[in-house]
Amino acid sequence: MLTIENLHAEIEGKKILNGIDLDVKAGEIHAIMGPNGSGKSTLSSVIAGNEDYEMTKGSMLFGGQDLSELDAESRAHLGIFLSFQYPVEIPGVTVTNFIKTAINASRKAQGLEDMPASDLLKKIREKAQLLDIDSKFLSRSLNEGFSGGEKKRNEIFQMAMLEPKLAILDETDSGLDIDALKIVANGVNKLRNKDNAVVVITHYQRLLDYIVPDFVHVLFNGKIVKSGTKELAHELEAKGYDWIKELA
Amino acid sequence: MAYTEEELKKELETKEYEYGFYTDIESDTFPKGLNADIVRKISEKKGEPTWMTEWRLSAYEAWLEMEEPEWANVSYTKPNLQEISYYSAPKTNPKYNNLDEVDPDLLDTFNRLGISLEEQKKLAGVAVDIVMDSVSVATTFKKTLAEKGIIFCSISEAIKEHPELVKKYLGTVVPPKDNYYAGLNSAVFTDGSFCYIPKGVRCPMELSTYFRINQAGTGQFERTLVIADQESYVSYLEGCTAPSRDENQLHAAVVELIALDDAEIKYSTVQNWYPGDKSGKGGVFNFVTKRGICHTRSKISWTQVETGSAVTWKYPSCILKGDYSIGEFYSIAVTNNRQQADTGTKMIHLGKNTKSTIISKGISAGESQNSYRGLVQVGARASQARNFSQCDSLLMGNSCGAHTFPYIEAKNNTAQIEHEATTSKIGEDQIFYCNQRGIDTEKAIALIVNGFSKEVLNKLPMEFAVEAQKLLEISLEGSVG
Numbered sequence: 109m110l111t112i113e114n115l116h117a118e119i120e121g122k123k124i125l126n127g128i129d130l131d132v133k134a135g136e137i138h139a140i141m142g143p144n145g146s147g148k149s150t151l152s153s154v155i156a157g158n159e160d161y162e163m164t165k166g167s168m169l170f171g172g173q174d175l176s177e178l179d180a181e182s183r184a185h186l187g188i189f190l191s192f193q194y195p196v197e198i199p200g201v202t203v204t205n206f207i208k209t210a211i212n213a214s215r216k217a218q219g220l221e222d223m224p225a226s227d228l229l230k231k232i233r234e235k236a237q238l239l240d241i242d243s244k245f246l247s248r249s250l251n252e253g254f255s256g257g258e259k260k261r262n263e264i265f266q267m268a269m270l271e272p273k274l275a276i277l278d279e280t281d282s283g284l285d286i287d288a289l290k291i292v293a294n295g296v297n298k299l300r301n302k303d304n305a306v307v308v309i310t311h312y313q314r315l316l317d318y319i320v321p322d323f324v325h326v327l328f329n330g331k332i333v334k335s336g337t338k339e340l341a342h343e344l345e346a347k348g349y350d351w352i353k354e355l356a
Numbered sequence: 357m358a359y360t361e362e363e364l365k366k367e368l369e370t371k372e373y374e375y376g377f378y379t380d381i382e383s384d385t386f387p388k389g390l391n392a393d394i395v396r397k398i399s400e401k402k403g404e405p406t407w408m409t410e411w412r413l414s415a416y417e418a419w420l421e422m423e424e425p426e427w428a429n430v431s432y433t434k435p436n437l438q439e440i441s442y443y444s445a446p447k448t449n450p451k452y453n454n455l456d457e458v459d460p461d462l463l464d465t466f467n468r469l470g471i472s473l474e475e476q477k478k479l480a481g482v483a484v485d486i487v488m489d490s491v492s493v494a495t496t497f498k499k500t501l502a503e504k505g506i507i508f509c510s511i512s513e514a515i516k517e518h519p520e521l522v523k524k525y526l527g528t529v530v531p532p533k534d535n536y537y538a539g540l541n542s543a544v545f546t547d548g549s550f551c552y553i554p555k556g557v558r559c560p561m562e563l564s565t566y567f568r569i570n571q572a573g574t575g576q577f578e579r580t581l582v583i584a585d586q587e588s589y590v591s592y593l594e595g596c597t598a599p600s601r602d603e604n605q606l607h608a609a610v611v612e613l614i615a616l617d618d619a620e621i622k623y624s625t626v627q628n629w630y631p632g633d634k635s636g637k638g639g640v641f642n643f644v645t646k647r648g649i650c651h652t653r654s655k656i657s658w659t660q661v662e663t664g665s666a667v668t669w670k671y672p673s674c675i676l677k678g679d680y681s682i683g684e685f686y687s688i689a690v691t692n693n694r695q696q697a698d699t700g701t702k703m704i705h706l707g708k709n710t711k712s713t714i715i716s717k718g719i720s721a722g723e724s725q726n727s728y729r730g731l732v733q734v735g736a737r738a739s740q741a742r743n744f745s746q747c748d749s750l751l752m753g754n755s756c757g758a759h760t761f762p763y764i765e766a767k768n769n770t771a772q773i774e775h776e777a778t779t780s781k782i783g784e785d786q787i788f789y790c791n792q793r794g795i796d797t798e799k800a801i802a803l804i805v806n807g808f809s810k811e812v813l814n815k816l817p818m819e820f821a822v823e824a825q826k827l828l829e830i831s832l833e834g835s836v837g
Contacts, residue, residue: 190792198807210793
């Protein structure tokens, strides 16, 4: 599904990613771990198409298509979703209006008519229930005055609504208490199937108790220095990141 | 497309005026220039009674002594008032009983503006009095209104048919000596709308008027007078578009609202005069005086969406004369390219327990300058007066300006006055967030701007709100490459 080879990227001339290789297949869950400043969030931004970052070398293919030639919205239309670490506020735009606009933008790109209001309503109800979201929440301005947990839950709600092929969860666990973490993880687990894939970016192993990865990669200085299975996450939890730095 | 400052700028520059066309209708136009004879001729041409001619002439005399104001935060070349023709009316007979009699060119113009009369007729509850180049050419729904005793006609007609009402109220809220442009308007106004709602009557439909400047070099001096008698209610809509012309066009309207005891007037405007091209050439000068007076327990609500004009100078105001009266002002002002807007309101609290609310949303793009200027004045007698003001500015790009000039004068120490102001900028992070959800940059800006303006858009009648939203999109986006 997603094939990244020798990816180099920089921001304002500063090199952040120094040759990433990653192969994500449909049905898989990958976890990317690493200490602060190792390039985890940069990787997610580059995949999503944030033009603040410049891809200087390597390739990114998604379903065989060269991502480097596509803008962010086209990547979204192909089914790439990023759950932001710091979701932005858009005052005056309700959660419902935002998600409606997003869904219809993707449908338009596929040559489809707007989703009928009744279908949309049904879908919103279903997904809100899945994530234990109150209907009052849906009429609030997007992320405005939301608690950290509400913001993250809203990201996963959008993911549930948009049904992406590839979801990248960037530090989705930060700011969540254990109950919210369980709800979010439960939602992600229910949404996964053999046709989609999830990349979980996290600093801590905690989230991986609930979203169990098939593969764990450790990022350091913009490179994947070690890959393994979920046991690697436990090992990192026990030993910290210092021994990883010696591998680099 | 991901958003950068450069790209946003480029994108905003590509917006062309949608309604920039010119209808070639034979017109009856006066020679250019202004003097007492021209004033007399206007009055004569319109078949006005002597008292009206005298009223105009005294306004003209007063105006001669006045000077053009310079305090607004705008700069422009003052229009040469001797280069303007003060009367222009379509030559074809302006009185029509039905649409078939109307000049097909004129109907075509309306159709291109998206205000097909046929459609308007069908639209539930909207009566339209169309002012095109000063003379009313079509009035619909008159009959329904007449049954309720509501008078909705051109001001010219009102002068002839209802002189007692016009005499009693004309110039009482905006006296001819009020300001330079109000004085000019009083002397030379050619037409406009008149509305009277009798005591205890709730007007069953939204009353609307579309204005349009059409004749090259013709100034437009509209005069509107709305009187809501005791315990009555009316919602009045005004929308403007103008074709693109190279020379600057002056628009100096006067609107007077009178809300008698326990009456309510809602006055909504969507203004889309030609703003000039991106270098600032051409465009309409919009120097308008709009004011309402509230008697006991009455309410006046101004809602405006201002997207057009090269230079706007406009302060819809309320004189809260009666105890327990309420004044409201909700405004969205969008400026782009070289547009300049200096707009706001005055809330004059004279009565006890009077209340006013001001919500102003300014959106600036390109190299435009957008100023909010507001005065909240509380008189010595106005105990327990309350005001809440909120002024929000949204900036797009780095070359535009947003300014806020709030003035507060309180002469009664029981007054409560609150003022809040914010300035924000559409952020690259907001645009990227939308892009990541599959929403393109153009749509993202529309979404953010509509969200920002929502409190005001919500105050507009439904059909107008939709139109206004579209207008905001058109004003700020254009085609994204």
